[in-house]
Amino acid sequence: xxxxLPTALEKLIDELGRLxxxxxxxxxxxxxxxxxxxxxxxxxxxxxxxxxxxxxxxCPVTFALIDADQELSPLYAESDRDKTLVAVVEEPLDIISLxxxxxxxxxxxxxxxxxxxxxxxxxxxxxxxxxxxxxxRDEVKELIIATNASVEGESTALFLQKYxxxxxxxxxMSRLARGIPVGVDLEYADxxxxxxxxxGRRTL
Amino acid sequence: xxxxLPTALEKLIDELGRLxxxxxxxxxxxxxxxxxxxxxxxxxxxxxxxxxxxxxxxCPVTFALIDADQELSPLYAESDRDKTLVAVVEEPLDIISLxxxxxxxxxxxxxxxxxxxxxxxxxxxxxxxxxxxxxxRDEVKELIIATNASVEGESTALFLQKYxxxxxxxxxMSRLARGIPVGVDLEYADxxxxxxxxxGRRTL
Numbered sequence: 001x002x003x004x005l006p007t008a009l010e011k012l013i014d015e016l017g018r019l020x021x022x023x024x025x026x027x028x029x030x031x032x033x034x035x036x037x038x039x040x041x042x043x044x045x046x047x048x049x050x051x052x053x054x055x056x057x058x059c060p061v062t063f064a065l066i067d068a069d070q071e072l073s074p075l076y077a078e079s080d081r082d083k084t085l086v087a088v089v090e091e092p093l094d095i096i097s098l099x100x101x102x103x104x105x106x107x108x109x110x111x112x113x114x115x116x117x118x119x120x121x122x123x124x125x126x127x128x129x130x131x132x133x134x135x136x137r138d139e140v141k142e143l144i145i146a147t148n149a150s151v152e153g154e155s156t157a158l159f160l161q162k163y164x165x166x167x168x169x170x171x172x173m174s175r176l177a178r179g180i181p182v183g184v185d186l187e188y189a190d191x192x193x194x195x196x197x198x199x200g201r202r203t204l
Numbered sequence: 205x206x207x208x209l210p211t212a213l214e215k216l217i218d219e220l221g222r223l224x225x226x227x228x229x230x231x232x233x234x235x236x237x238x239x240x241x242x243x244x245x246x247x248x249x250x251x252x253x254x255x256x257x258x259x260x261x262x263c264p265v266t267f268a269l270i271d272a273d274q275e276l277s278p279l280y281a282e283s284d285r286d287k288t289l290v291a292v293v294e295e296p297l298d299i300i301s302l303x304x305x306x307x308x309x310x311x312x313x314x315x316x317x318x319x320x321x322x323x324x325x326x327x328x329x330x331x332x333x334x335x336x337x338x339x340x341r342d343e344v345k346e347l348i349i350a351t352n353a354s355v356e357g358e359s360t361a362l363f364l365q366k367y368x369x370x371x372x373x374x375x376x377m378s379r380l381a382r383g384i385p386v387g388v389d390l391e392y393a394d395x396x397x398x399x400x401x402x403x404g405r406r407t408l
Contacts, residue, residue, distance in 0.1 A: 004300050006260040009269060015249040019234045032296075032297055033222075033223060033224050042254055048215050053239070055212030093236055
């Protein structure tokens, strides 16, 4: 391969190949695009990549991502957010999905992952103590445990539920509904989803 | 959206969204990866993106991509390459695919695209005069027209064939064989490919 491509282009392909889910063919396409684009586009992308660490930080209360010059997440600090209702999510980007519904006026708490013994992630690596503090301080009334519908997400939800009960905290806890997604035909729904949809059926 | 994400992260998502075929979800995933990676990884990717223009140039004979400090493409200049056999390709990256076969010991000529009236690309934008010069100078005996199997690639092949004949140049010209790709069942092959496979059938 070293004879085939200029060194700088090969380096660029290697670098882009680090991005999640990007194989060598995709990295080649990206690199070729960047080779043909204007220098100002490359410079702009390069500086965005270099600067993201220093310009983004984590909200000390919700662990959402915020600007480096902000003190708290606006989704927590702003007056229209109900601090007594907290949605617990795994990752910061999960907040975007929930906000896009436009339905939720509570606040968020990012755990920073899910319990996964295989990956060596135990409850002690997640922002659970901070959640307990927050429940007490903000007199939280309801916790929506919005972890993913994966094995790890379910384990984390179960763990949290037990942990909070064991801590003697009386609070309403809920989990997002599971069922058939909008636009999916019954025949294409998998068995487990269908079981959940049956269990969670609603009287008309 | 502006309330949802830190400014620098949003900028990074926008920048990454310029890459070909990258939608907003994919750009978010890439940006989140870059947010969590080490600074040296970001810096290394950023410099590869910034520097690719200045460190890569085009071979003045073959129009392949070469290092800025090279004079000619090694795939042309090296003594084991047969300069009388030229494969004509649309884009520089097509060379990699042909080289990967390990079967071709000729040289390459990159046209820099294909004729596409819709995109405003006519023959005058392609490196055709340079190809004619080269055929004469290097006494080229055979031209493999390896443009893509698309409408544009076919038109370009037909145009080249006629152009070279009209210029009074006597030379063997061929086109890559079309047929059923290895590992594909007959029932899944499309009609046009199958027609080509029939036409191009080989006596056993």
